Amino acid sequence: MAEPLVATHVPKRNAGRALKKLQSNRAAVAGMAVILVLVVAAIFAPFLAPYNPYTVTLETRLQPPGAAHLLGTDELGRDILSRLLYGARVSLWVGIVTVALAGLIGVAGGLVAGYLGGYWEAVIMRLVDVFLAFPVIVLAIAIVAVRGPGLTNVLIALALVYWTTYARVARSVVLILREEEYTWAARTLGASASRIMVRHLLPNAIAPLVVLASLGMGNAIVAEAALSFLGLGIQPPEASWGSMLNVGMGFLRDASFLSITPGLAIFVTVLGFNLLGDGLRDALDPRLRT
Amino acid sequence: MARYVAQRLLHTLVVLLGVALLTFALIHLTPGDPVLVMLGQDATPAELERLRHLLGLDQPLYVQFAQYLGRLASGQMGDSIFQHQPVTRLIGDRLPATVELTVAAMVIAIVIGLTTGVISALFPYSLFDVAAMFVALSGVAMPVFWLGMLGILLFALQLGWLPSFGRGEPLFDALGSWVRYGDPQDFVDALRHLALPALTLGAFSTALISRLVRSALLEVLGQDYVRTARAKGLHTALIVGRHALPNALIPVVTVIGLQVGTLLGGAILAETIFAWPGVGRLLLQSINQRDYPLVQGIVLVTALLVSLINLVVDLLYGAINPRVRYG
Numbered sequence: 252m253a254e255p256l257v258a259t260h261v262p263k264r265n266a267g268r269a270l271k272k273l274q275s276n277r278a279a280v281a282g283m284a285v286i287l288v289l290v291v292a293a294i295f296a297p298f299l300a301p302y303n304p305y306t307v308t309l310e311t312r313l314q315p316p317g318a319a320h321l322l323g324t325d326e327l328g329r330d331i332l333s334r335l336l337y338g339a340r341v342s343l344w345v346g347i348v349t350v351a352l353a354g355l356i357g358v359a360g361g362l363v364a365g366y367l368g369g370y371w372e373a374v375i376m377r378l379v380d381v382f383l384a385f386p387v388i389v390l391a392i393a394i395v396a397v398r399g400p401g402l403t404n405v406l407i408a409l410a411l412v413y414w415t416t417y418a419r420v421a422r423s424v425v426l427i428l429r430e431e432e433y434t435w436a437a438r439t440l441g442a443s444a445s446r447i448m449v450r451h452l453l454p455n456a457i458a459p460l461v462v463l464a465s466l467g468m469g470n471a472i473v474a475e476a477a478l479s480f481l482g483l484g485i486q487p488p489e490a491s492w493g494s495m496l497n498v499g500m501g502f503l504r505d506a507s508f509l510s511i512t513p514g515l516a517i518f519v520t521v522l523g524f525n526l527l528g529d530g531l532r533d534a535l536d537p538r539l540r541t
Numbered sequence: 542m543a544r545y546v547a548q549r550l551l552h553t554l555v556v557l558l559g560v561a562l563l564t565f566a567l568i569h570l571t572p573g574d575p576v577l578v579m580l581g582q583d584a585t586p587a588e589l590e591r592l593r594h595l596l597g598l599d600q601p602l603y604v605q606f607a608q609y610l611g612r613l614a615s616g617q618m619g620d621s622i623f624q625h626q627p628v629t630r631l632i633g634d635r636l637p638a639t640v641e642l643t644v645a646a647m648v649i650a651i652v653i654g655l656t657t658g659v660i661s662a663l664f665p666y667s668l669f670d671v672a673a674m675f676v677a678l679s680g681v682a683m684p685v686f687w688l689g690m691l692g693i694l695l696f697a698l699q700l701g702w703l704p705s706f707g708r709g710e711p712l713f714d715a716l717g718s719w720v721r722y723g724d725p726q727d728f729v730d731a732l733r734h735l736a737l738p739a740l741t742l743g744a745f746s747t748a749l750i751s752r753l754v755r756s757a758l759l760e761v762l763g764q765d766y767v768r769t770a771r772a773k774g775l776h777t778a779l780i781v782g783r784h785a786l787p788n789a790l791i792p793v794v795t796v797i798g799l800q801v802g803t804l805l806g807g808a809i810l811a812e813t814i815f816a817w818p819g820v821g822r823l824l825l826q827s828i829n830q831r832d833y834p835l836v837q838g839i840v841l842v843t844a845l846l847v848s849l850i851n852l853v854v855d856l857l858y859g860a861i862n863p864r865v866r867y868g
Contacts, residue, residue, distance in 0.1 A: 380552070381559030384844045384851070386806030389824075393840045396828040397571045473684050477810055480686050481825060500690060500814070507694050514687030522682035 269458075272534040279530020285523025293339040300333035304490050313506045323508045325498060331509070334490035335516055341491045342472045342520060345406065349471035350464045352410035354417050358460060361421025362448045366429050376422065379415045387412045387470075388477055395483045405484045409471050420463055424456040431455075458535040462528055469524035476517050492517050545859045553852045560848060564841040565609050568596075568833050579622060579831045592622070596834065618838040623830045628838035632820060636842070639819035641712055642811065643804045645735055646743035650804075651797065654747045658754025662789075663781070665759060673751060680748025685807045689741040689814035696737060706816035709734040738815040742807050746800045753796055757789040764788075791862050798854025802847040 273279050292299060301321070308328035316323045322331040364375040382390070394408035428434060429452065437447050478484035479493025480500075487494060492513040499510030568575050576593045577584070590599075596619070597605050612619065618628040657677070661670040697705035709715065709731035719728045761767065762785055770780045809821030816822070820839055827835035 377555055377559060380556045381563055384556055384560050384802075384848045385563075385840065386802040386843055386847060388806035388809060389840055389843050392809065392824065392828070393567055393836060394570065396836055397567055397575075397833065399572065469682065476684060477686060480810070481813060483828070496687060496690070503690060503694060504698055507698075510687070510690050510694075514684065514690065517684050517687060518679075518682055521684070522679065525678070525682050 269534040273530050276530040276533060278526045279534075282523045282526030282528075282530060285519055286527060289339055289343060289520055289523070292336050293343040296336040296340055300330070300336045302330035302333045304329060304333040304337045305488050313502065313509075315506070315508055322512050323506075325495070325509055326502065326506075331495070331512060334495060335492070335512055337490040338492045338495060338513065338516070339520075341402070341485055341489070342475065342517075345402075345409070345475040346468035346471045346524075348406050349409040349413060349475075350467045352406065353413035353467065353471075354460065354464060356410065357414035357417025357419075358421045358453070358456075360414070361418040361423075362425055362452060362456075364418065365422035365425025366444060366448050366452060372422070375418065379418050382412070382415045385412070388474065391474055391478060392481070392483060395478055400478075400483050400486055402485055402489075405475055405478055408478075409474055412474075413467060413471065416463060416467070417460065420459050421456055424459055425452050428452050428455055462531045462535060465524055465528035465531055469521040469528070472524070473517060473521055542859060546856060549852055549855045549859075553848055556848050557845065560841065560844045561610060561613060562606070564837050564844070565606055567837055567840065568598075569602075571833075575833060579833055595620075613841075618841065619834040621827070621835045622832050624832070624835070628835050631823065631835060632838055632842050635818065635820045635823045637711060638708055638817060639805070639808050639812070639821060642735070642738055642742060642817055642819060643801070643808050645712075645739035646746065646804050646808075646811075647797075647801070649739055649743035650746035650750055650800065653743075654750025655754055655793075657747075658751040659758060659781070659786070661751070661755040662758035662762065663777075665755075670755075674755070677748040677751045680744045681752070683744060685741060685745065686810045686814055688744055689738070689811055692737045692741050693814070703737050704734050705737070707734060708817055738811045738817050741814070742804060742811040745807065746797075746804060749800065750793065750797065753793055754789065757792055758785060761785045761789045787861070791858070794854060794858055794861065798851055798857075801850045801854075805843050805847065 306329060308324075310328065311320070311324050312326055312328040314320055314324040314328075320330050320332065322335065325331055325334065360375045360379070364372040385393075390412045391405075391408040394411060395404050398404040398407065425448075434447060434451055437451050442450075475484055475491070476493030476496070479491045480497045482494075482497060485491035485494050495513035496510055496517075499506075499513065502509050571578050574589075576589050576596070576598060580588055580592060593599050597608050600608070616629065618632075620627055621631055624631060657673045661667075661673050664670055693705045696703045710718070710727045712728070712731045712735060715727040715731040719725045758781075762781075767780060767785055770784050808817075808819060809824060811817065812819045812821035813825060820842070824836065824839045826832075827839065
């Protein structure tokens with residue numbers, strides 16, 4: 252399988268230039284704006300939400316969008332806008348924790364495989380290949396199925412399915428960096444392998460990992476939504492965009508507005524992270540720099 | 542080339558062994574006693590003991606794994622706890638529907654993705670290119686399950702053009718009866734049922750392939766040998782068809798292969814939305830019933846399929862890429 256095409260080495264002096272390039276990329280700026288809105292919505296959900304997202308009022312169930320409820324109400328009379336805002340918290344949290352956990356496992360594995368080589372590399376990379384043989388959603392479903400639904404198990408499952416990408420990229424970058432002069436110098440001065448990996452290789456491998464993290468946020472958010480849509484993720488009454496779509500599926504004929512906004516929220520959020528990820532790749536990839 | 546093939550075969554064998562180990566480990570990820578989880582709190586100690594023995598869970602782990610491998614080697618995956626039938630038979634009954642859906646989605650993705658990608662690369666920054674790339678960008682970000690719901694809403698509920706759920710006759714059977722009896726009705730019905738699920742499932746891959754073909758072809762079109770071909774006065778169609786496209790497609794083949802896994806995973810979601818009677822629906826049903834041998838079997842079969850397809854793609858890659866062929 253082909254290794255992902257990634258930037259390999261971005262010296263610190265180029266960071267400013269990369270940032271400037273990112274700012275001049277309109278698509279990336281649009282992506283950042285979307286993410287900013289998501290973050291604000293998630294943090295200030297209790298203040299922004301017009302209603303309590305868990306209050307059941309059966310008299311106002313399945314009301315279409317209107318003045319009282321801007322996006323309508325669900326099958327239990329709960330305000331959809333409020334649930335959407337609280338759902339942003341779940342999505343953002345899942346994205347951050349998944350990327351952090353998967354990144355931690357994957358980068359550690361990739362650093363060790365790339366720098367130490369030999370048996371370490373053989374074992375870690377075969378493990379990566381084994382995990383890659385499973386379709387992402389199938390493995391995540393299987394793990395959640397045996398561990399039980401809920402946020403914690405979703406996070407464990409997603410970290411276990413996504414760590415491979417970070418491992419592959421970290422390894423491919425380290426394979427190049429370990430031959431750099433500064434790595435040789437550190438080795439000659441007697442620095443330990445762990446010090447070289449953490450202090451010298453990791454900071455220089457950070458650029459492609461940042462790109463991956465941005466794209467990974469979007470993937471994790473969709474995967475959580477998929478699990479919740481199937482009834483295996485976030486459980487009621489907690490609001491999650493995926494579980495809101497699960498409810499909407501049952502009312503597609505009579506109350507299609509239940510399905511439009513949560514889906515749109517997922518779509519726009521993922522698009523935002525993808526645009527930022529693409530922008531970061533363009534800004535950090537030295538081969539595209541003029 | 543022979544060395545490359547041997548390396549890939551050995552690699553696949555190692556991966557398959559790892560896949561078996563991971564699938565075997567799944568049942569042991571259950572918090573608490575898996576047998577109790579499967580049968581519920583009301584089960585008698587005798588029932589628990591019987592199932593524990595049936596699944597081999599009363600043996601040491603290494604014995605369990607050896608027995609598991611032995612069973613797999615002889616093509617057995619145990620019995621479903623609730624359907625009392627061999628797991629292989631249950632999966633075998635449902636697999637053709639999933640394969641039909643996945644292959645249809647793949648065909649859609651390749652045909653539309655390749656066509657739009659090539660046109661976009663030939664006319665970069667044209668109206669078509671901008672529109673196609675905007676759609677592709679959206680397609681990559683669109684969750685399968687939401688796209689499916691929108692499809693049902695528009696094409697089934699609003700316009701009434703296509704059925705919203707279920708499967709007609711198996712496509713090849715319907716094609717056969719059309720050829721044999723001259724009546725295309727079953728085939729048309731099968732196609733109408735297949736259309737929405739396949740288009741939904743294929744959307745992501747279509748978008749990805751389209752973007753990839755565009756960028757790969759644009760890169761190749763800027764190469765010296767293409768300029769030479771132009772200088773010789775060759776027709777554009779010949780330059781693209783004979784020189785540029787085969788080279789641009791080398792990286793695309795790998796991505797198409799990797800998409801099979803994504804499609805098989807996505808099929809689970811598409812099957813749920815469209816009530817398509819495939820392996821994905823069986824997986825969810827088995828999860829709801831906590832039928833772990835069946836869950837284990839389905840996960841294993843999907844991973845086996847992905848591994849074998851990856852092997853085929855790698856071998857194909859070796860065959861079409863001269864750098865591998867003569868390396």
